[in-house]
Amino acid sequence: MDRYNRHIILSEIGHKGQEKLSKSKVLVVGAGGLGCPVLQYLAAAGIGTLGIIDYDVVELSNLQRQILFGTSSLGKNKANEAKAKLQDLNQTINIIAYPEQLTYQNAIELFGQFDIIVDGTDNFETRYLINDACVITNTTLVFGAIYKFQGQVAVFNYNGGPSYRCAFPDKPKKGDVPNCSEVGVLGVLPGIIGSMMCNEVLKIILGIGHILSGELMCYDALSNQNQIIKIKRCETEIESVILNKNNFQNQKMNDLCSSDINEVSIEAFLNNKNVQFIDVRELHEQPKIKNFNVIKIPLSALESQLELISLIKDKAIFCQSGIRSKTAVSILKKYNINNCYSIREGASEIIGYINKSNNNVIHE
Template sequence: MMLSKNEQKIYSRHLRLNEIGAEGQEKLKQAKVLVVGAGGLGCPVLQYLTAAGVGTIGIVDGDVVDVSNLQRQILYAFEDVGKAKAKCASNRLKSLNPFVKFKVYQEFLTNENALGLFKKYDIIVDGSDNFQTRYLCNDTAVITNKPLVFGSIFKFEGQVTVFNYNNGPTYRCLYPTPPSPGAVPSCSDIGVLGVLPGIVGSYQANETLKMILGIGEVLSGKLLTFNALTMNQMSFNFNKNEAINIQVLEDNYDVFCGLPQVDEEITLEVFNGKKMAYNLLDVRDHWERAQDSIGGKHIPLNELPARYTEIEINKPVVVYCKSGIRSKRAIEFLEAAIPNTSFINLKDGIG
């Protein structure tokens, strides 16, 4: 597969590197990489893989752009708010490098689609922000025998490693069981330094390029940690647990990760059509309420144990938050505290 004259101009700085050259650049052109999540981590990964000339890039994300994403998800602009992330990302990336093919999957990764998607690609990059998707990515990568480039962020700190590289250690070797629900808050709950996912995502892109090119030392069996406040960077070794044998996917990764299960959910569209039939409870934080609200009683999740008696229960109660996760935890508590009362989760929250 020869490089065109325009491609040679674009990749000229790669071609001058003895470790890459024309042969390495052609390896990049033939490579197929699937990026799970086009958010904070996925954006820099996608930008650098596109700029480097990875031939085929798949983008899996069922989310839409929210204005709060713009602080760190650098592929998007104000005019993209409300639009599908995967599509917006591919449109932006096509203008960066017209020689890259993009496969857009406007859906979330699930048990139903994961195996089929992973089989089409050489390397998987996990840019997800929740434990159920991380375990699903890991298990699917093991079953399909694909290396998985992992990254995670928490406030000012990040982690990077590569799982299942040449049958090396996996995510479950490092984290055999998920943390208890709520033990590790999401960035929507506690915030994150905007530049951090750019740093960690760049590390993920670097690991991906090294594997494609066959150069350097891959971060397999090593967890790299980074602190943006102190600029300390450390690497920890971990071994493969031979006792872990992954042959099939879990039936339900939400259940596996201990997420509360609710009996009833309602979409915002359906709720808006019959508001008078319900009481409404907002369990978001005070600052979130000040920014945006669809009304109802406001009791932040951490205040529920002391204030749940304030809730009017003469009608079914629709409980909402930003994404539908905290509201599920609220319902789990409320169903035990106020039996014989109907609590309904607002599916996917108000965004």
């Protein structure tokens, strides 16, 4: 117990409190700017079971704030990579990585296995999904969100307290509020907000202090101002989520971050001569596409190999499932490289299409 000595000598925690931490189960959704510091402090604190769900891969532009990762992490899945780093930090806890997307189909069963859910995601689609799944499974939600130099922290669905929808009832429409990687952010801001989120998680488990339930903390890093705004529980909002319970798993995710990304089928390009096919999978990934004019630029190396990308042709970008290709398109947009299209199909489906259109493709 030497590891937790500085906890145990606090009269508010002691052996009993440390035992509570080691028996608790916390799921962190999103291992990004907010998720990284939350995960680090939760793992260090000895949370018994720590779940991490994230489908995304580490990009160079993440390293400015996503402090669990290094250059060796580039192109690797964030959940798996975070698990590897955290297991080194604390080998005595159980860490479960889910390298997949949180969806309406898997959320309810997953949330049922944890005591507290931490929302460190970067888009409204997932944030409302998390809130509603927490309402349905009656699970406490620790919420944090950031914008440029400001952050919000709150605890929802805690002991009959309000939910996120009691503060913000309607999901903003696409383009109303910027999502994902569209805006800048001061690197340390998610560190500050993520640490505050972790603080709420620890207090909830330990049963000490004041919990930000029914309150939205608004922090401004430039002015150092901190304002706490009260939120009332709105029964009609909560009831409508519960009434929709049976339909929950039938809902489909809208696009997360691709508000202005052109997503098209490979079919549109097969007979197009003026197109450059770009495979952004890592070089080791299977199935390989042979004897078809494709250039391979792994997502992790994209920003360092921009000179390989044609400025004249249309760019048809694909990966294993159509998710990383969207990230690639948004990265290229940042560099003002236009006419980039994310191919909806993954590599194996693409091979099928190419075979069908009688191109000389060999499935390795």
